[in-house]
Amino acid sequence: MKRERGAMTALYPLPVVLVTAGAGDEADMITIAWCGTVNGSPPMAAVAVRHSRHSYSLLCRTREFVINVPRAGQADVVDMAGLESGRAVDKFRTYGLTAAPATHVAPPLIAECPVNIECVIRHQLELGSHDLFIGEVVAVHADEELLDEKGGIDVARLDPVAYMEGEYWSLGARIGEFGFTAPIVRQRTQAAAGAADAGTAAPAESSDTGTASARPSGES
Numbered sequence: 001m002k003r004e005r006g007a008m009t010a011l012y013p014l015p016v017v018l019v020t021a022g023a024g025d026e027a028d029m030i031t032i033a034w035c036g037t038v039n040g041s042p043p044m045a046a047v048a049v050r051h052s053r054h055s056y057s058l059l060c061r062t063r064e065f066v067i068n069v070p071r072a073g074q075a076d077v078v079d080m081a082g083l084e085s086g087r088a089v090d091k092f093r094t095y096g097l098t099a100a101p102a103t104h105v106a107p108p109l110i111a112e113c114p115v116n117i118e119c120v121i122r123h124q125l126e127l128g129s130h131d132l133f134i135g136e137v138v139a140v141h142a143d144e145e146l147l148d149e150k151g152g153i154d155v156a157r158l159d160p161v162a163y164m165e166g167e168y169w170s171l172g173a174r175i176g177e178f179g180f181t182a183p184i185v186r187q188r189t190q191a192a193a194g195a196a197d198a199g200t201a202a203p204a205e206s207s208d209t210g211t212a213s214a215r216p217s218g219e220s
């Protein structure tokens with residue numbers, strides 16, 4: 001039996017990232033879980049930021065950001081970056097992180113994060129408590145040790161962080177890949193097409209033959 005919980009944020013799991021904004025001495029980072037890919041061509045990603053956060057003003061001013069994907073082993077840094085404000089703390093120095101230059105935007109990469117996604121803000125939507133900053137991805141950086149033989153990112157080596165109900169989680173075992181049910185779907189589609197073709201065929205003289213003609217393709 002289900003129980004209604006009312007209107008609330010309840011979509012889980014969520015990716016946990018460190019978003020860098022600002023440039024030079026004012027560069028800061030913020031922990032974000034409300035983020036995701038929102039477009040394929042051109043590639044775009046979005047982050048939701050509360051108006052009161054220090055990084056909000058940096059995003060509004062510079063119109064660029066970098067999504068830095070941490071490992072599960074960096075959960076302590078992720079948590080601290082979400083608790084402390086860049087107005088009072090130099091997070092790079094305090095957490096012992098390296099601000100590496102990006103190639104297309106002003107905000108720095110976090111060198112210790114294995115994946116870094118450079119974005120230029122194309123849209124800013126006022127939603128209420130948060131604004132949604134939608135950025136076009138202009139470059140992606142990944143540690144070489146993460147890449148498989150095809151140049152893709154091996155998620156097991158990345159070991160990213162997920163957020164659920166106020167808790168940080170690492171990912172479990174791989175359960176499949178996109179398209180792994182394709183043979184089942186293909187078979188079902190072919191069966192449906194065969195049934196449709198049989199249903200539109202001219203009626204046979206014999207009722208026995210008519211019954212057989214209505215069977216899905218491949219059925220004995």
